[in-house]
Structure formats: C-alpha cells, structure tokens
Amino acid sequence: MSNDFDAFFERLCSETGITSQSHLARELDLGRAAVSLAKRKGTVPARWILDLAARFELNPLWLEKGAGSPRSAGFEDEGHAPYHEIPKVRARLCAGGGSFETEGQVEGYYSFRADWLRSRGNPANMVLMEVVGNSMEPEIKEGDMVLIDQSRSDILSGGIYAVGVEETVMVKRVERLPGTLVLRSDNTDYSPIHLSGDELDNVRVIGKILWTSREYR
Missing domain, CATH: 1.10.260.40 (lambda repressor-like DNA-binding domains)
Incomplete structure (x- = not known):
C-alpha cells in the first residue's frame, strides 16, 4: 500500500x-x-x-x-513502441491452501513485445504476479510468474484464472455450472472447490492467465 x-x-x-x-x-x-x-x-x-x-x-x-x-x-x-512494460507487483497468487499476500506495491517492470501483447488484449489491463503453492502443478509451479489480463473476467470453461475468494486470491481452472462456480486444481491431491448461493457474493474473477514464466534454480 x-x-x-x-x-x-x-x-x-x-x-x-x-x-x-x-x-x-x-x-x-x-x-x-x-x-x-x-x-x-x-x-x-x-x-x-x-x-x-x-x-x-x-x-x-x-x-x-x-x-x-x-x-x-x-x-x-x-502505435510505434516495439515493447511495452508490464508491472510486476509484490502480491502473490495462492496455488494451494495458504493466504494471499496483500502487499501489492509495484516492484519492477518486464518488457514484452507490444504487438504480442496487443494480439492478446489491452496491455494497460495486464499485470504480473508470482505463484506460491503447488495446487496447479505440473502446469504452473511454485515460483512461476504469470501474466494476468484483468479485463478478461468472463469465464471460458477450463481456462486458468486468478480468482479472489474473500481474502484469498487463487490461481485455478474455472468452470461455471448452473448456480455454481467450480475452481479446479491440476494437482490431483487437491479437491475441486464448489461455490454456490451466498458464497458467490464473495467471489471476484481477477483476470485470465495469459502466460507463465519459470526460472530454473
């Protein structure tokens, strides 16, 4: 803050x-x-x-x-700049059962080709965050950095989204069923989360995951 x-x-x-x-x-x-x-x-x-x-x-x-x-x-x-800088915030997305770290100061910028970003959405709506937890392995691993388009909150079944549930923000595959939102993990050790009724009032789709980067240690 x-x-x-x-x-x-x-x-x-x-x-x-x-x-x-x-x-x-x-x-x-x-x-x-x-x-x-x-x-x-x-x-x-x-x-x-x-x-x-x-x-x-x-x-x-x-x-x-x-x-x-x-x-x-x-x-x-x-219209002319070949690259566009996307902010990376200190906040981290939970891929597991932990809490969302709310520290959201911009800690730096990463350059992407502007034409590549525009082919996928409006760069002005994009932000980078780091993932903690292993619930989305093997697709997304702990420590990966993901690119989120905050303007894409309409759910396409099976897409990977950053989703806020009360005070936690998670990265999950999302499926919309009649009256129910299902948050699925790629890691089979984690059970799907079914949200319905009043629980849906506490859900916010932050945006769609467009890209992920992994640093090997």
Whole structure:
C-alpha cells in the first residue's frame, strides 16, 4: 500500500476526469465509506492502483508514488513502441491452501513485445504476479510468474484464472455450472472447490492467465 492518500488523489485527478472522492468510489464500484476510510488511514489499496492505472492507462508506479511519468512509454506511443512494460507487483497468487499476500506495491517492470501483447488484449489491463503453492502443478509451479489480463473476467470453461475468494486470491481452472462456480486444481491431491448461493457474493474473477514464466534454480 502507498502511504499518502492525498498525494495519490491529487495525481489521479490531474490525469483523469475524476473530481471527487464520491466519483472515485463510483469508478471503483465501492461505497463512499471505503474511500473515506482509506483517506483517514492515509493508505491506498494496491488493487485500486492497479485497477485505476489499467482503466485510465496510467503508469502505476507514478500513480502510487509519483515516480516517473504519468503515462509509460508504451501508453504514450503504443502505435510505434516495439515493447511495452508490464508491472510486476509484490502480491502473490495462492496455488494451494495458504493466504494471499496483500502487499501489492509495484516492484519492477518486464518488457514484452507490444504487438504480442496487443494480439492478446489491452496491455494497460495486464499485470504480473508470482505463484506460491503447488495446487496447479505440473502446469504452473511454485515460483512461476504469470501474466494476468484483468479485463478478461468472463469465464471460458477450463481456462486458468486468478480468482479472489474473500481474502484469498487463487490461481485455478474455472468452470461455471448452473448456480455454481467450480475452481479446479491440476494437482490431483487437491479437491475441486464448489461455490454456490451466498458464497458467490464473495467471489471476484481477477483476470485470465495469459502466460507463465519459470526460472530454473
């Protein structure tokens, strides 16, 4: 989380059409009280930074800390720049039974070919995260880095998605059945998770996994 709500809000307003905290709450699909609480604490949830940066094509590091320019080179000259920088956040996706690490500061950027990214979606909506746990092995292993398109929340059965369930964010294969959402692991040691009824109110599809990278140790 950042530590200066007022500076964040001033930067946001300077580059977007947002004019009030109520307007910000509407953009984030939150109640006004959530924004008031963030202001009192002087903090900005990392998810807000990523969502707003993607929506308004802003540099998330600038939006969070005022570092760099408001819009990265990939946003300013996307038609000509051969590469586009995608932010990697410190938050990690759970592939198992552990908790989601909510520390979401941008810790760096990775360059991808801009034409490859655009062929798969809008680069402004993409983010990189690291995976912890072994529930998606052998397809995705612990320590892998995954590229997530946050704009692709419509479920295609069998696709791999980052899914938020209450305070945990997991990477799972997702299947939608009548009245039920099924989260499946590739590792057969893990049973499918069936969510239905009121449980669906606590589910948020973060985005579709587009790509994975593995560093051999």
